[in-house]
Amino acid sequence: MARLRARPKVRSRKYGAAVPLSAEDRRLLNLLQGSFPLEERPFAPLAAALGRSEEDVIDRTAWLLRKRIIREITPIFDTRALGYRSMLVAAKVDPEHPHRAARVINEHPGVSHNYLRDHEFNLWFTIAVEPDSALGLEGTLDVLARLSGARSMRMLPTLRLFKIRMDLEMEATTDGLAAPVEAVEPRDPEPVPLSDWDIAVIRATQGPMEACPRPFDRAAARLGVGTDEVLASLASLRERGALRRVAAILYHRRAGFSANGMGVWKVPEERVLEVGPKMAAFRGISHCYQRPTYPDWPYSxxxxxxxxxKEECDAILAAVARETGIEERATLYSSTEFKKVRLLYFVDDYRRWEERYGG
Incomplete structure (x- = not known):
């Protein structure tokens, strides 16, 4: 079994150290990540679940935001359901100065994540382009390869999606994270029809929300409608698959999750549909995809x-190997995070980037 181990750089990380959290904080973070309701006063049912007052829960949420444990509370839209094309890309860039290539790649507004990993393909990023992109995804990557000086870029689009769930389990032990819960069916989001009103609601609601009694009111004011109409529109987008949920996104290190390991697995094609749901069922696995293989990259x-x-990540992946019987794998750990943001949709930044760099 191949193992690829990162050699993390020793560096000062402002706001990087984990913050001690109480059991109540951890439970609140779990609720904010997975159970934030589409209601005019969404903190009220969270407070009821915790046995605390609405004011207390809002105040504590505001503290978690100030302490940079919560990155933001925001609607999480499905990129592909909105008609955007996206993929994971592995690039070979100058190993002595990878930050130079990362800086160029990060300028594209559709790059949401960009990590340095310990591999010949050392820069790994996700990118999305608009439905009406003049360059398209492949054309955009050609431009980025030229601008960044990348020697090679490997396109790794999603062939099947088994799981995408970006919340961190704040209460479970290592055994809990390394235990399978329930198998999931693969899903392949297709673009959904969007009206001008749908797009207006997405533009008005995306981005950070305030920790206040009525956080959806600001979007309603932007649109000149009642809050109930905004919530009804968001509920409709959720039912159609365009909105996954509204949730808190955490700073992983500040929340205590200092490691992330990308486990890649050599799975025979005839077993992918059997094995994928089993891997996705583990609580400690946030993402599970099937991607294309190459002669020098056999991991599907x-x-x-x-x-x-790192040891906890290793335990989760070892449990996955035991459950599935798949032993040919590699683990890539990130040593530097160059970019991690939420994408903004239907904004002018994409068009401006293409006008500047697309010729």
């Missing part, structure tokens, strides 16, 4: 494990 299933240490 990708899983992302998040843990409070």
């Amino acid at each position: 299933l990708f899983t992302m494990a998040h843990g409070r240490s």
Whole structure:
């Protein structure tokens, strides 16, 4: 079994150290990540679940935001359901100065994640382009390869999606994270028809929300309608698959999850549909996809494990191997995070980038 181990750089990380959290904080973070309701006063049912007052829960949420444990509370839209094309890309860039290539690639507004990993393909990023992009995804990558000086870029689009769930389990032990829960069916989001009103709602609601009694009111004011109409529109987008949920996104390190390991697995094609759901069922696995293979890259299933240490990530991936019987794998750990943001949709930044760099 091949193992690829990162050699993390020793560096000062402002706001990087984990913050001690109480059991109540951890439970609140779990609720904010998975159970934030589409209601005019969404903190009220969260407070009821915690047995606390609405004011207390809002105040504590505001503290978690100030302490940079919560990155933001925001609607999470499905990129592909909105008609955007996206993929994971592995690039070979100058190993002595990878930050130079990363800086160029990060300028594209559709790059949401960009990591340095310990591999010949050392820069791994996700990118999305608009439905009406003049360059398209492949053309955009050609431009980025030229601008960044990348010697090679390998396109790794999603062939099958088994799981995407970006929340961190704040209460479970290592055994809990390394235990399978329930198998999931693969899903392949297709673009959904969007009206001008749908797009206006997406533009008005995307981005960080305030920790306040009525956080959806600001979007309603932008649109000149009642909050109930905004919530009804968001509920409709959720039912059609364009909105996954509204949730808190955490700073992993500040929340105590200092490691993420990308486990890649050599799975025979005839077993992908059997094995993928089993891998996705583990609580410590946030993402599970089937991606294309290449002569020098035989790994068809990708899983992302998040843990409070490298050892915890290793335990999660070892449990996946035991459950599935797949032993040919590699683990790529990130040593530097160059970019991690939420995408903004239907904004002018994409058009401006193409006008500037697309010729």
